[in-house]
Amino acid sequence: MIGLEDITYSYRTGEYKALDHISLTFRRGEWVSIIGHNGSGKSTLVKILMGILDDYEGSITVDGELLDEENRITMRKKFAIVFQNPDNQFVGATVEDDVAFGLENNGVPRDEMVRRTEEALKAVNMLEFRDHEPSRLSGGQKQRVAIASALAMAPDVLILDEATSMIDPEGRREVLDILRTIHRRGKTTLIFITHDLSEIEDSDHAVIMKDGQIISEGTVEEIYKDTDALLASRLVLPFHMKISKRLLDGSFLSYDELVERL
Amino acid sequence: MRITFKNLTSIYHQNTPFEHLALNDINTTFEEGVYYGIIGHTGSGKSTMIQTLNGLLLPSRGEVHAGDILLRRKSKQKDIHRVKKHVGMVFQFPEHQLFEETVLKDVMFGPKNMGMDETVAQEKAEYYLDLLNIDASLFQSSPFDLSGGQMRKVAIAGILAMEPEVLILDEPTAGLDPKSHIETMALFKRIHQEMGITVILVTHDMNDVYEYTEYVKILSGGHLVREGRTTDLLTDEKLLERFALEPPDIVKLTHDLENKGIIFDSVPRNVEQFTELYEEWRAGNA
Amino acid sequence: MLSKMLLGRYIPGSSIIHQLDPRAKILAVVLFMAIVFFANHWTGYILLIVFITVLTKTADLSIRFLFNGLKLILILLLFTFFMHLFFTKGGTVLVDGGFFTIESEGVVRGVYITIRLAMLVLITTILTLTTSPLQLTDAIERIAKPLKVFKVPVHEIALMMSISLRFIPTLMDETEKIIKAQSARGSTFMTGNLMSRLQALTPIFIPLFISSFKRAEEMAIAMEVRGYQGEEGRTHYRVLNWQWKDTFALILMIIFGIILWMIRQ
Structure with a gap:
């Protein structure tokens, strides 16, 4: 479990707060979606979680242990992240080299490295592309490799920082399918950052951020119903919820339930 | 401006081991003032087709007739330049093409290249920046100080300011948030209706194709497999399934x-x- | 234009040459570069040509395709040839044009040196066509390992090479896209004097620089969060496997060298 307690951060002292007294809890195996626009503070939050920024106010506990100067490096190993741009996080010359990169850095013995690379690629259905170069992959495939590279490190928490925003609808579906599988296994906490409400349906908990603050928080249903917060952060309901809102009482339902009820 | 493809074939890396047939014997017409959609999977030939439309690529065989301009394998630079003046192209992630010191100068770049003088170019630039809701206070800022959404708008204004008769949009909403997505598509619709220009939309987003286009052309493996009214083709679920397109x-x-x-x-x-x-x-x- | 460049390109395949250990291939190429200079007589040069032809066939490459690739350095080859033709003196005078003469030694030297140069380019092309850039980097890192003694950062250089190679296609794509985007805005790169041509490059270079810096920054963060801290304590995913056939290939190259040496005159 990860607990953020009253986190405040400014890039320059005295300037506006990129994060303004944020408190959040991520439970093990939970899928938490963080929704908001550029400048809402989500990227700053990610950088703090990843230990890239450390001069924040407030406290962070990971599995009951307070994050500090000394345990930062070991704690960082519990997190893995997938970024937005599929090209700029592909370090290896081929798919398998990229997945192995993190393991090489951590000094994992070669036999184990081969096994873990294979397992991770299998988990994202990219094993048959293991010897491909990134330039021969689609955006969606590159993001799946990025997820495999993260999974290979066996993290407790997988952060996806707008990982679906630069890829086509098909790639997006593939990525979401993989996240569902990971979620079902229940071992990895997912922190999913997006500005697309149609992608959050599987999350256990969702948070809307604006100007460094949390303006809405709850289940997906509660988020969908918080019209004021949606309007304030320029969010658009997914297709079937739009229809539900116009023709039914706006209740929270899946696509199939919508067809059923119409 | 009417654009017609006659027996158009496009081959990349001809006579090398990397040879690739991108478009195969295409015959089709883009009528004036119509909103078209081009759909098909990655590698179907969509991007080759739109680049051939405005002279960025020349046909390997066959001809393109754009109004009274003829483009073929060995066309002259002068003709190609003339086509570009009439056919504007908004590339995917157009904000990556910004380079000038100020927003205004960047938007004026295209119009000036097309032979407009400084004052006319500036007028056009200001007009289209305003149309895209870019506040006049930002005209003298560096385009790189703007937010991602604003940069996209400035880049689009840069194409519109050239006042093309045909506007090609290549995934114009990729990476935008849903609200900006809706606003951008609404803007193109307005431009199409008010100025009567031809719009050619290339996108993976079938919802946009369905909502905004009048006619669609479906490409698959370099062939033009179907063309017709959007309402006819995109409601034909068997057809969509055959080409692995999402309804x-x-x-x-x-x-x-x-x-x-x-x-x-x-x-x-x-x-x-x-x-x-x-x-x-x-x-x-x- | 760029697509016609053969030097530095890789064509995947399964020929015996493809399968050799990249270290063996690099060492063999280095040997060959020395061996080329053993030839000092027409029999030697014919042997060299035969050798390269056999090698090309063994590597499953088409000879015509390889020679097409040579066209790009044709100017260099012609320049070498004519330099010798006009400036190497000796033998009988073939043409006497007053202020210049062509003598038989010049023709012979011209032909020989041009063949040598072509052979060197061809063997390097065969190396890169049959060895992936990744394998080359790996091999260079292993071969250069002893240099660490002299404080040469071999690992860092190899990593830099590997990342650069990985980004070449990405950057080429990006350059092409930006050129197209600016060209769609009416930018012309091929007209006007040198100054205006250079100016026309600004709209290409600025976006390219900006995106490259962004890429570099994001890449650095991606590497950091994946635990990269230099070579210390790092293990290796790729292992190179030196086999009998690699030793055999080197022995063949040495034997070929000895033959060339023996027939020297």
């Missing part, structure tokens, strides 16, 4: 309701029309 949300919902016995008098194009038709149906069956 638009509205079409899928309408079909699923038909299977339940809810049948509308006409085919809805967007959420508003769907709501109306459904309410009519509900009133008629209450």
